[in-house]
Amino acid sequence: MNTTPVNTVDMSTTFGHLELAAPVTTASGCAAAGRELDQFFDVTQLGAIVTKSIMLNARSGRPTLRMAETPSGMLNAIGLQGPGIESFIENDLAWLRDRGATTIVSIAGGSIQEYQELAKRLRHEEGIAALEVNISCPNVANRGEVFACNPIEAGGVIHAVRRNTNSRVPILAKLTPDVTDITQIAKSVIDAGADGISVMNTTLGVVIDTTTMKPALANVTGGLSGPAIRPMAVRCVWQIHQAYPDVPILGMGGIGSGLDALQFILAGASAVSVGTTTFNDPTTPFRVQVELEEALAQRGFSSLRDAIGFAHPLETD
Amino acid sequence: MPSAVADPIRVEAEVLSVRRVGEYFVMAFAAPGIAERVSPGHFVAIAVGGDRSSMLLRRSFSIYRVDPSGSFGGTLEIVVGPKGAGTQWLVSRRPGDMVNLIAPLGRPFSLPVDPVACILVGGGYGAAPMFALAEQLRERGSHVDLVLGAATESRLFGLVEGRRAATTLTTTTEDGSDGVQGRVTDVLPDLIKQHDSQVIYGCGPMGMLQAIAGVASDHGIASQCAVEESMACGVGVCMTCVLPVIGNDGVTRMVRSCTEGPVFFGDQVRWSDVGTVPDDCLGAPTPTVVSAPLQGRGALPDEPAPRGPVSRGGVR
Numbered sequence: 001m002n003t004t005p006v007n008t009v010d011m012s013t014t015f016g017h018l019e020l021a022a023p024v025t026t027a028s029g030c031a032a033a034g035r036e037l038d039q040f041f042d043v044t045q046l047g048a049i050v051t052k053s054i055m056l057n058a059r060s061g062r063p064t065l066r067m068a069e070t071p072s073g074m075l076n077a078i079g080l081q082g083p084g085i086e087s088f089i090e091n092d093l094a095w096l097r098d099r100g101a102t103t104i105v106s107i108a109g110g111s112i113q114e115y116q117e118l119a120k121r122l123r124h125e126e127g128i129a130a131l132e133v134n135i136s137c138p139n140v141a142n143r144g145e146v147f148a149c150n151p152i153e154a155g156g157v158i159h160a161v162r163r164n165t166n167s168r169v170p171i172l173a174k175l176t177p178d179v180t181d182i183t184q185i186a187k188s189v190i191d192a193g194a195d196g197i198s199v200m201n202t203t204l205g206v207v208i209d210t211t212t213m214k215p216a217l218a219n220v221t222g223g224l225s226g227p228a229i230r231p232m233a234v235r236c237v238w239q240i241h242q243a244y245p246d247v248p249i250l251g252m253g254g255i256g257s258g259l260d261a262l263q264f265i266l267a268g269a270s271a272v273s274v275g276t277t278t279f280n281d282p283t284t285p286f287r288v289q290v291e292l293e294e295a296l297a298q299r300g301f302s303s304l305r306d307a308i309g310f311a312h313p314l315e316t317d
Numbered sequence: 318m319p320s321a322v323a324d325p326i327r328v329e330a331e332v333l334s335v336r337r338v339g340e341y342f343v344m345a346f347a348a349p350g351i352a353e354r355v356s357p358g359h360f361v362a363i364a365v366g367g368d369r370s371s372m373l374l375r376r377s378f379s380i381y382r383v384d385p386s387g388s389f390g391g392t393l394e395i396v397v398g399p400k401g402a403g404t405q406w407l408v409s410r411r412p413g414d415m416v417n418l419i420a421p422l423g424r425p426f427s428l429p430v431d432p433v434a435c436i437l438v439g440g441g442y443g444a445a446p447m448f449a450l451a452e453q454l455r456e457r458g459s460h461v462d463l464v465l466g467a468a469t470e471s472r473l474f475g476l477v478e479g480r481r482a483a484t485t486l487t488t489t490t491e492d493g494s495d496g497v498q499g500r501v502t503d504v505l506p507d508l509i510k511q512h513d514s515q516v517i518y519g520c521g522p523m524g525m526l527q528a529i530a531g532v533a534s535d536h537g538i539a540s541q542c543a544v545e546e547s548m549a550c551g552v553g554v555c556m557t558c559v560l561p562v563i564g565n566d567g568v569t570r571m572v573r574s575c576t577e578g579p580v581f582f583g584d585q586v587r588w589s590d591v592g593t594v595p596d597d598c599l600g601a602p603t604p605t606v607v608s609a610p611l612q613g614r615g616a617l618p619d620e621p622a623p624r625g626p627v628s629r630g631g632v633r
Contacts, residue, residue, distance in 0.1 A: 029556075030554060030555070031554050032553060032554045032556075036552050036553040036554050036576070037552075037554065039324065039325060039552075040325075040327055040552075052556075057600065058599050058600035059600040060570075060571045060594045060598045060599060060600040060601045060602070061556065061559070061571060061594070061600075062594070063592055063593045063594050064546065064547065064557070064558075064559060064560065064591070064592055065547050065557075065592075066547075066556070066557045066559070067374075067547060067549050067555070067557040069372060069373065069374045069549075071371045072371040072373065073373065074373060074374060074549060076549075076555075076557065078555075078556045078557065081556050081559065081571060081600070082600075083600075084600070218592065226373055227373075276373060277373065278550070278554060279373060279374055279375070279549045279550040279554070279555050280364055280373045280374065280375065281327070281364065281417065282327065282419070282550070282552050282554070283327060
């Protein structure tokens with residue numbers, strides 16, 4: 001963990017008004033609020049901790065079984081279990097602030113009003129570097145649809161959050177890959193005021209248990225994550241960066257090494273999140289950050305920023 | 318919110334030995350820095366399949382024995398019942414191979430303040446933590462009745478060691494191939510009466526734990542159960558291993574068995590509701606959006622059906 005890169009690379013990166021000292025974060029839902037991982041590495045050394053999506057009220061989540069292992073991945077249906085915003089502010093956000101971690105708070109709601117209330121509640125809290133707006137979770141108000149599947153709904157949520165958030169706090173819209181054209185959704189949330197895009201959330205899947213001959217998950221469907229879906233995620237980053245090269249992207253999907261992270265940076269991500277691979281090894285986010293710096297140095301980059309989108313052909317006007 | 322209290326560390330651990338015991342394998346690892354901090358009930362989470370494995374999730378096991386002063390500077394042993402690809406990979410390791418493990422994890426069994434008589438019940442390889450627990454209880458002056466149960470003789474674990482560690486040993490098998498024919502709960506009422514036992518400790522399949530907790534509560538005594546739930550991370554970040562537990566404030570919450578458990582007081586677990594989210598659970602969905610209850614999850618059989626490679630092997 002103390003490997004020193006051959007050359008020093010400027011690893012800082014930017015999301016709107018937010019400058020991150022380093023480009024690797026935890027992925028929402030894979031790190032709780034950082035405290036458990038702090039037993040294994042110094043969470044203040046990461047670019048940021050992206051907290052598990054918090055809702056207005058306490059939520060019990062789905063019944064078990066909630067998870068099935070799949071080749072190079074897992075299927076999960078946790079159902080946004082969480083303590084609700086008040087407990088989150090009092091316990092988790094307070095801990096992150098005291099610890100000195102850079103914190104990106106992920107919020108989720110069942111209606112546009114709920115997102116709006118969450119933004120209002122967080123508006124005057126200290127220690128929030130950015131908001132990640134998880135619009136890729138089921139939309140209760142719209143009978144199970146996902147906000148991020150519908151450009152109008154997606155834009156509506158982002159507009160409501162933007163209007164109720166301090167203009168110096170960037171907001172990132174977290175998108176699902178389960179759409180026909182992700183750049184349309186990206187356009188909608190950018191137009192609605194998103195400062196950046198987080199991509200991608202899990203993709204929907206089903207596993208059948210061949211012993212019971214029933215779905216493995218109590219919820220039947222679950223979100224597939226892990227290295228198995230990495231090329232899909234790199235594709236999403238690629239397409240959004242190609243369409244909107246000036247919009248910063250937080251890329252994620254199966255990143256487990258510095259070279260995995262580099263793929264996302266070269267495809268156009270300004271920073272990356274490490275998610276499911278954290279379950280394999282809680283030190284993964286920090287190791288990815290160290291390895292990414294090494295990989296950039298080995299390729300002659302003196303700055304992470306120079307590598308963002310490097311895989312794309314040069315633009316010709 | 319409690320976080321993991323065991324202060325776990327992550328190490329590359331050398332495999333020292335793998336030996337077959339009945340239908341199980343006992344594996345020993347060099348685990349410096351871990352052994353001296355392990356209490357009975359703690360568990361270990363092990364990465365399987367090697368560095369380029371397609372199996373991402375750790376397998377968790379009750380810690381069977383530790384020796385802080387071994388010639389390898391601290392050793393740790395587990396009992397593995399190979400069920401899926403991950404546990405089969407694990408038991409095919411050879412001395413000198415390295416595996417990545419994290420321990421100690423979870424909240425261990427708590428010991429009674431006074432040297433009261435205790436009954437320890439291990440189902441199959443769920444017996445793993447009971448020997449060290451028996452030794453610690455006896456050191457404190459407790460009378461310890463150990464009950465080991467399984468479907469058949471080859472799935473009983475630790476008979477010789479059990480005889481040494483406990484004051485008495487009783488075995489039960491469902492097919493009568495060893496000891497009393499029947500289930501562990503068949504012998505508990507008499508044992509409770511004989512020595513006025515005050516606590517039952519259990520580790521094994523969920524159905525067995527539910528039955529033990531029921532017997533304890535029928536007799537007005539305490540029970541502590543180390544539960545088995547499917548886990549992805551073992552360290553408290555994935556939220557997959559939850560079960561409905563009644564808190565000291567009387568409120569039911571879906572709590573993580575990895576960090577708040579794996580040991581729970583038997584009367585605080587809502588055994589019949591495991592596999593569901595009870596309607597009165599904190600944050601439960603409102604009745605209008607509640608999903609249909611799962612069938613057949615409330616009463617698990619004594620021998621759990623294989624749950625595939627993600628089944629939490631030995632942590633029970």
